[in-house]
Amino acid sequence: MSKLTRDQVIRLAALSKLHLTESEIKKFQAELSRILDYVDMLDNVDVSGLEPTYQVTGLENVMRDDEVVIQQASPDELLKLLPDKKDRFIKVKRMI
Amino acid sequence: MATELKNDLFYTWYKIDELVKAVKSGSKTAESLVNKSLELAKKFNPEYNVVISLLEDKAISRAKKIDEKVKAGENPGRLAGVPFIAKDNFLVFGAETTAASNMLKGFIAPYQATAIERLESEGAICIAKANLDALAHGTSTENSDFFTTLNPHDKTRVPGGSSGGSAASVALGIVPFALGTDTGGSIRQPASFCGVIGFKPTYGLVSRSGVVAMASSTDTIGVFAQNAYDGSLVMDVMSGKDDLDSTTIEKPIKPISQLDLNLKGKKIGVVKEYFGDGLDKDVAEIVKNSINEFEKLGAEIVDISLPSLPVALAVYYIVVPAEVSSNLARHDGQRYQYSASEANDLNESYEKSRSQGFGAEAKRRIMIGTHVLSSGYYDAYYKKAQTVRTKLINEFNDAFSKVDFLAGPVAPTKAFKVGENDDDPIEMYLQDIYSVAANLVGVPAISIPCHNVSGLPVGMQLMAPQKSDASLFALAAQYGEMK
Numbered sequence: 001m002s003k004l005t006r007d008q009v010i011r012l013a014a015l016s017k018l019h020l021t022e023s024e025i026k027k028f029q030a031e032l033s034r035i036l037d038y039v040d041m042l043d044n045v046d047v048s049g050l051e052p053t054y055q056v057t058g059l060e061n062v063m064r065d066d067e068v069v070i071q072q073a074s075p076d077e078l079l080k081l082l083p084d085k086k087d088r089f090i091k092v093k094r095m096i
Numbered sequence: 097m098a099t100e101l102k103n104d105l106f107y108t109w110y111k112i113d114e115l116v117k118a119v120k121s122g123s124k125t126a127e128s129l130v131n132k133s134l135e136l137a138k139k140f141n142p143e144y145n146v147v148i149s150l151l152e153d154k155a156i157s158r159a160k161k162i163d164e165k166v167k168a169g170e171n172p173g174r175l176a177g178v179p180f181i182a183k184d185n186f187l188v189f190g191a192e193t194t195a196a197s198n199m200l201k202g203f204i205a206p207y208q209a210t211a212i213e214r215l216e217s218e219g220a221i222c223i224a225k226a227n228l229d230a231l232a233h234g235t236s237t238e239n240s241d242f243f244t245t246l247n248p249h250d251k252t253r254v255p256g257g258s259s260g261g262s263a264a265s266v267a268l269g270i271v272p273f274a275l276g277t278d279t280g281g282s283i284r285q286p287a288s289f290c291g292v293i294g295f296k297p298t299y300g301l302v303s304r305s306g307v308v309a310m311a312s313s314t315d316t317i318g319v320f321a322q323n324a325y326d327g328s329l330v331m332d333v334m335s336g337k338d339d340l341d342s343t344t345i346e347k348p349i350k351p352i353s354q355l356d357l358n359l360k361g362k363k364i365g366v367v368k369e370y371f372g373d374g375l376d377k378d379v380a381e382i383v384k385n386s387i388n389e390f391e392k393l394g395a396e397i398v399d400i401s402l403p404s405l406p407v408a409l410a411v412y413y414i415v416v417p418a419e420v421s422s423n424l425a426r427h428d429g430q431r432y433q434y435s436a437s438e439a440n441d442l443n444e445s446y447e448k449s450r451s452q453g454f455g456a457e458a459k460r461r462i463m464i465g466t467h468v469l470s471s472g473y474y475d476a477y478y479k480k481a482q483t484v485r486t487k488l489i490n491e492f493n494d495a496f497s498k499v500d501f502l503a504g505p506v507a508p509t510k511a512f513k514v515g516e517n518d519d520d521p522i523e524m525y526l527q528d529i530y531s532v533a534a535n536l537v538g539v540p541a542i543s544i545p546c547h548n549v550s551g552l553p554v555g556m557q558l559m560a561p562q563k564s565d566a567s568l569f570a571l572a573a574q575y576g577e578m579k
Contacts, residue, residue, distance in 0.1 A: 004467075008467075009463070012463045012467055012470075013463065015466050016421065016459075017428070017443075017450050018447065018450050018451050018454070018463070019447045020459075027456075031521055032463060034522055035460070035521065036464070036467070038409075038413065038522060039410040039413055039414050039477070039481075040410075042410050042411065042481060045404065045407055045480075045487070047483040047484055047487055050483050050486045050490075052485070053482055053486045054482060055343075056299050056489070056536075057298070057300050057345055057562065059300070059342070059343060064339045071207070072189065073206065073207065077190075078206050081190065081204040083202070083433070092430065093435065093445065095430075095442050
């Protein structure tokens with residue numbers, strides 16, 4: 001089931017917000033298919049009666065108190081680290 | 097002198113306890129230790145490409161503060177003045193953190209990793225950030241976007257990865273310990289290749305806050321050290337619950353650094369499936385012989401089987417890319433460092449930034465992850481893998497009801513040549529075949545240096561049940577003393 005088509009690779013790239021060149025499409029089609037071929041060995045593993053595991057130490061619904069915590073750094077220190085700013089504002093790219 | 101020469105090439109540090117005692121008594125200054133480390137980093141780096149950035153000014157000014165504390169009679173901490181190197185995926189406030197990826201090159205950390213914070217609050221001093229495979233994807237550091245680190249024992253070979261720079265820095269003796277991350281073997285395999293102790297803790301023992309995320313359900317923070325005592329002390333300081341990482345667990349009641357395990361009557365299970373096809377013959381022999389040496393310490397060596405171990409890597413290469421694809425979604429060209437300059441709208445900016453900023457391995461993992469999580473494939477891949485994970489966990493629990501430790505090799509080969517595996521992703525993935533199970537199951541695991549095979553180090557891997565982290569250091573300490 002694992003062989004990926006060219007269209008699937010293009011669709012996966014689009015879902016991943018990646019733009020692939022023609023040579024990348026070919027390369028990834030082959031490589032991703034090989035990786036999926038490898039993981040196909042799980043098809044033969046019997047897991048009847050078992051549930052999936054998503055958390056290995058058994059913790060559930062970990063909460064903390066809803067308190068304001070004073071950060072280590074002051075706003076002035078943080079402003080110094082910005083790649084681009086105007087006065088005390090963070091400069092970002094135009095979005096729309 | 098804080099260090100002594102070994103083999104006319106590498107440096108061995110005095111035990112951290114002794115260094116700290118000397119700093120506290122004033123017989124050595126923190127500044128002299130930091131200067132020695134910086135000097136060694138500058139000496140070795142041109143040859144081995146170990147570190148990405150030096151934190152010289154910051155480290156020296158921190159060292160001076162420790163020395164002032166000592167003079168003022170204040171307690172400078174359990175790691176006072178001890179220099180260390182962090183893999184460059186740990187955030188150190190105000191310092192560049194690149195994860196060896198073009199995506200983050202130039203990124204200045206606006207906060208600090210909990211692990212770094214805890215070490216610094218006990219007086220340890222971060223002197224540099226070490227090279228790794230970009231975003232911790234890889235097993236050789238060849239996937240670093242900047243340069244490949246070379247193996248201290250043979251410069252034509254890789255140091256392993258992804259934490260290759262950290263492993264090499266401890267092997268060379270630039271620092272007494274270094275931090276790494278281990279998602280599928282990224283501490284243990286380079287430790288094996290470089291001949292140092294490499295420890296991956298129980299999942300959740302050390303906070304992941306402030307560490308560039310790879311796969312959240314298997315990422316762990318661990319240590320490289322020149323001896324087991326140092327490693328256990330560092331783990332003790334870093335471990336415990338953190339409000340900034342909800343998956344953290346309580347610090348063990350008995351300190352990790354209290355290494356008083358009596359091996360008499362303890363059982364070490366040699367895992368049959370670890371010694372099958374694909375394992376280098378020399379590695380198999382040296383690892384088996386080394387495991388048997390624990391008999392001299394009173395342990396009983398028995399055979400044991402984990403039938404699902406051969407499919408662990410397939411589980412890993414579904415679960416991990418799935419989590420990688422989610423975690424790397426944040427690198428969109430808007431929130432972090434790299435951003436493509438020529439984009440007409442937001443969508444184009446996302447696509448261009450990600451296509452230009454990520455290397456081929458990140459793209460592979462993102463697309464595999466996207467595929468196995470996508471509608472129509474989720475059950476067949478992701479859910480199936482997580483269910484096989486349960487099967488693996490059950491087999492480990494069953495094994496640990498019969499034995500105290502599980503043993504086998506760390507990786508299928510010795511350090512391989514630079515360029516040997518770099519055009520084949522599957523070959524590179526196979527390096528992790530013996531190490532990923534510990535991550536999927538969440539148990540602690542250690543790589544302990546055995547004897548060298550034709551000049552190259554080889555490590556053996558020992559695993560213990562969750563939260564028995566200290567016992568692995570105890571094993572390593574007793575083995576080290578016997579050798």
